[in-house]
Amino acid sequence: MQVAAIGLGSMGYGMAASALRAGHTVWGFDVNSAQKDKFRADGGADGSLADIAGSLDAAMVVVLNAAQTENVLFGDNGIVxxxxxxxxxxxxxxxxxxxxRTMASRCAExxxxxxxxxxSGGATKAAEGRLSIMASGNTESFAAARPLLDAIAETVFELGTAAGAGSAMKAVNQLLAGVHIAAMAEAMTFGMTQGVDAETFLDVIxxxxxxxxxxxxxxPHIAKGDYTPLSSVNIWPKDLxxxxxxxxxxxxxAPITTAALQQFKAAADMGLGxxxxxxxxxxxARGAGLTLPGES
Amino acid sequence: MQVAAIGLGSMGYGMAASALRAGHTVWGFDVNSAQKDKFRADGGADGSLADIAGSLDAAMVVVLNAAQTENVLFGDNGIVxxxxxxxxxxxxxxxxxxxxRTMASRCAExxxxxxxxxxSGGATKAAEGRLSIMASGNTESFAAARPLLDAIAETVFELGTAAGAGSAMKAVNQLLAGVHIAAMAEAMTFGMTQGVDAETFLDVIxxxxxxxxxxxxxxPHIAKGDYTPLSSVNIWPKDLxxxxxxxxxxxxxAPITTAALQQFKAAADMGLGxxxxxxxxxxxARGAGLTLPGES
Known part of the structure; x- marks a missing residue:
C-alpha cells in the first residue's frame, strides 16, 4: 500500500519504519528536515507531499495536537x-x-x-510495530486501514463505529497515566521525607x-537519577x-487531574519540559528541600 | 504463645482467627461485645484483659488510629x-x-x-492469614513477634531496626492507594461523559x-453497581x-493527595461513609448528572 507518514517524532518515526518493514511504500514527512532525510536514508520513498497525495492509500498523521492535525488535513496545503x-x-x-468527529465528517465530504x-505504548513499541491503538470509525475505515494497522500495532481496540470513541478512551487513559506518574512522584518524595529511600520504595510498593x-x-528513573526522555514532561501539560x-x-x-496538571506545569516552568x-x-523535591538520587 | 487480639473489626477478627488456627492461645477484645462473644464461640480464650495482661507473650493491636492505640497501651486500663x-x-x-517511635520508647520503659x-491486604487475606505487614523494630521485637507474624502474614517487609519505618512505608502505600481509587473514579465517570461505558473501560484500561x-x-464494583463495603469510604478521610x-x-x-482526600470527604458528606x-x-456522578450502573 502507498502510505504517507506525517510526523516523524519518536512515535511517528517508529510507526513509519514499521510500515516500511511490512513492505509498504512509505513517504515520510516532518517539519524537521533532518528526520525526513533520515527516513529517506532508511528506505523511505521520494517525493513531495503535494505530488504524492493523490496516489495514497493511507495517510498516517502522528503530529502533536488537534491544530497540527487539522493543518495537515485541511490547511493551505492540506492533503484531504x-x-x-x-x-x-x-x-x-x-x-x-x-x-x-468533525475531522471525520469533513473527510467524508x-x-x-x-x-x-x-x-499508546511509547517509542520502543512504536519502533517494534507493537503499539496499542484505541480505534473507532466505520467498517470501511477499519477495512481500508487494516494493512497499516497490522504493520504498526500489536493490539487494536475496536471501540465503535464512529470517530470520537477512540479519542474518548485515549483521554481516559491519559488522565490515569498522567495522574499516576505525578502521584508516584508525590508518594516517592513524601516517603523520602520520612526516611523511605528510593530503592526501598521500589522493593516494596x-x-x-x-x-x-x-x-x-x-x-526506576528517579531511583537511578536518569531523566533521559523516554516520554517527556511536555507531553502532560498538553494531554492533561x-x-x-x-x-x-x-x-x-476533575480535581485530581487538575492537581496533577499543575505539577507538570510547575516542572515545565522549572525548565524540565x-x-x-x-x-x-x-x-x-525542590519544595521539600530533598536531594534526589543522582543529584549533587 | 499467649496472645491478646485487641480490636476485632474486619481485619482484626481475621488476624485473631488466623492466630488461633496456628495453635496459639488467643484472647479477643473489642468495644463491640458481640464481636468478642463471637470470637469466644470460635475458640477464643476466656478472661478479662486486666487479668491476662501479665501472662501475654504478645498483644496484637488492630484498632482504628493512634488515639485508640495509645489508649489500649497506656490509657487508664493500659496493658503495657x-x-x-x-x-x-x-x-x-x-x-x-x-x-x-514514641510508643516504642514508652514500651521500652x-x-x-x-x-x-x-x-495491608484487606479482610479476605486477614482471614486467610495472608496479610502483608510493613514492619520495623529491633531484632528482639522481630524475634518475639515471629510466631505471630508467621500465623497472620504471607509477606513481612522488614523495613528497619527502629519503629517508624513501617508506618512511613504504610503511609506511602496509603497515599498511592487512596489517590488511585479516586483517580479511577474520576477517569471512569469522565469516560462516561464521553460515551465510554463501564464495561468498555474495564475491557481496555x-x-x-x-x-x-x-x-x-x-x-468492577462500579461496573456491577455493588458497593458492599470490602473497604469503606470512611477509611480514606482517616488514612489520607x-x-x-x-x-x-x-x-x-501533597496536592494530589489533598484533592483525593476532598473527594472521599465529599463522599462521606453524602452519607456514603x-x-x-x-x-x-x-x-x-452527582456533580456531572450521570447515572452509574445499578442506579435507577
Whole structure:
C-alpha cells in the first residue's frame, strides 16, 4: 500500500519504519528536515507531499495536537482534498472526541475515510510495530486501514463505529497515566521525607496495593537519577490540558487531574519540559528541600 | 504463645482467627461485645484483659488510629505496664511514624518490645492469614513477634531496626492507594461523559498504561453497581488525613493527595461513609448528572 507518514517524532518515526518493514511504500514527512532525510536514508520513498497525495492509500498523521492535525488535513496545503476516494486517514494525535468527529465528517465530504486512532505504548513499541491503538470509525475505515494497522500495532481496540470513541478512551487513559506518574512522584518524595529511600520504595510498593503500571515503569528513573526522555514532561501539560478541556465542555469536575496538571506545569516552568516525565519528582523535591538520587 | 487480639473489626477478627488456627492461645477484645462473644464461640480464650495482661507473650493491636492505640497501651486500663519483660506489642493501625517511635520508647520503659507493624491486604487475606505487614523494630521485637507474624502474614517487609519505618512505608502505600481509587473514579465517570461505558473501560484500561492495582480491584464494583463495603469510604478521610498530617509536619506539599482526600470527604458528606470506597464515583456522578450502573 502507498502510505504517507506525517510526523516523524519518536512515535511517528517508529510507526513509519514499521510500515516500511511490512513492505509498504512509505513517504515520510516532518517539519524537521533532518528526520525526513533520515527516513529517506532508511528506505523511505521520494517525493513531495503535494505530488504524492493523490496516489495514497493511507495517510498516517502522528503530529502533536488537534491544530497540527487539522493543518495537515485541511490547511493551505492540506492533503484531504487531493486524496482519492476510499483512501483513509489514520489520525493518531491525542485530541478531543468532538474534534475527531468533525475531522471525520469533513473527510467524508471528500469521500476520504477517517479512522480515529490514538496510539499508546511509547517509542520502543512504536519502533517494534507493537503499539496499542484505541480505534473507532466505520467498517470501511477499519477495512481500508487494516494493512497499516497490522504493520504498526500489536493490539487494536475496536471501540465503535464512529470517530470520537477512540479519542474518548485515549483521554481516559491519559488522565490515569498522567495522574499516576505525578502521584508516584508525590508518594516517592513524601516517603523520602520520612526516611523511605528510593530503592526501598521500589522493593516494596510494586508488591502492594499502591502500585500502578506507571509507577513500575517510571519510579526506576528517579531511583537511578536518569531523566533521559523516554516520554517527556511536555507531553502532560498538553494531554492533561486536552482532558480538562473535554471535562470543562462536559461540566465535569476533575480535581485530581487538575492537581496533577499543575505539577507538570510547575516542572515545565522549572525548565524540565524536555526531561523524562519522572522529573516531575523534582518539583516535589525542590519544595521539600530533598536531594534526589543522582543529584549533587 | 499467649496472645491478646485487641480490636476485632474486619481485619482484626481475621488476624485473631488466623492466630488461633496456628495453635496459639488467643484472647479477643473489642468495644463491640458481640464481636468478642463471637470470637469466644470460635475458640477464643476466656478472661478479662486486666487479668491476662501479665501472662501475654504478645498483644496484637488492630484498632482504628493512634488515639485508640495509645489508649489500649497506656490509657487508664493500659496493658503495657502489666505486660511482662520481653513480651511484644504488635501495633497494626495506620499511624504517623513519629507516633510509632514514641510508643516504642514508652514500651521500652516497661521492658516491653514494640513492633511497628501496619498491615495491608484487606479482610479476605486477614482471614486467610495472608496479610502483608510493613514492619520495623529491633531484632528482639522481630524475634518475639515471629510466631505471630508467621500465623497472620504471607509477606513481612522488614523495613528497619527502629519503629517508624513501617508506618512511613504504610503511609506511602496509603497515599498511592487512596489517590488511585479516586483517580479511577474520576477517569471512569469522565469516560462516561464521553460515551465510554463501564464495561468498555474495564475491557481496555487494564491492558493499558493507565492501569493500577486499585483500578483493577475497585472499578468492577462500579461496573456491577455493588458497593458492599470490602473497604469503606470512611477509611480514606482517616488514612489520607494521617498522610497529610505527616506531610504538613515535614513541610511537604501533597496536592494530589489533598484533592483525593476532598473527594472521599465529599463522599462521606453524602452519607456514603459505610459503602465500599469505590462509591467515591458517586461524588463525580452527582456533580456531572450521570447515572452509574445499578442506579435507577
Amino acid at each position: 482534498p487531493k486524496m482519492k476516494p476510499g483512501s483513509v486517514v489514520l489520525a493518531c494525535a491525542t485530541v478531543a472526541p468532538e474534534f475527531a 471528500s469521500s476520504v475515510l477517517y479512522l480515529d486512532a490514538p496510539i 510494586p508488591k502492594c496495593a499502591g502500585t500502578s503500571w506507571m509507577l513500575e515503569n517510571r519510579a 490540558g486536552i482532558v480538562l478541556d473535554i471535562a470543562r465542555n462536559a461540566d465535569f469536575n 524536555g526531561e523524562d516525565d519522572a522529573a516531575v519528582a523534582k518539583v516535589y | 505496664p502489666k505486660m511482662k519483660p520481653g513480651s511484644v506489642v504488635l501495633a497494626c493501625a495506620t499511624v504517623a511514624p513519629e507516633f510509632a 516497661s521492658s516491653v518490645l514494640y513492633l511497628d507493624a501496619p498491615i 487494564p491492558k493499558c498504561a493507565g492501569t493500577s492495582w486499585m483500578l483493577e480491584n475497585r472499578a 488525613g494521617i498522610v497529610l498530617d505527616i506531610a504538613r509536619n515535614a513541610d511537604f506539599n 459505610g459503602e465500599d470506597d469505590a462509591a467515591v464515583a458517586k461524588v463525580y
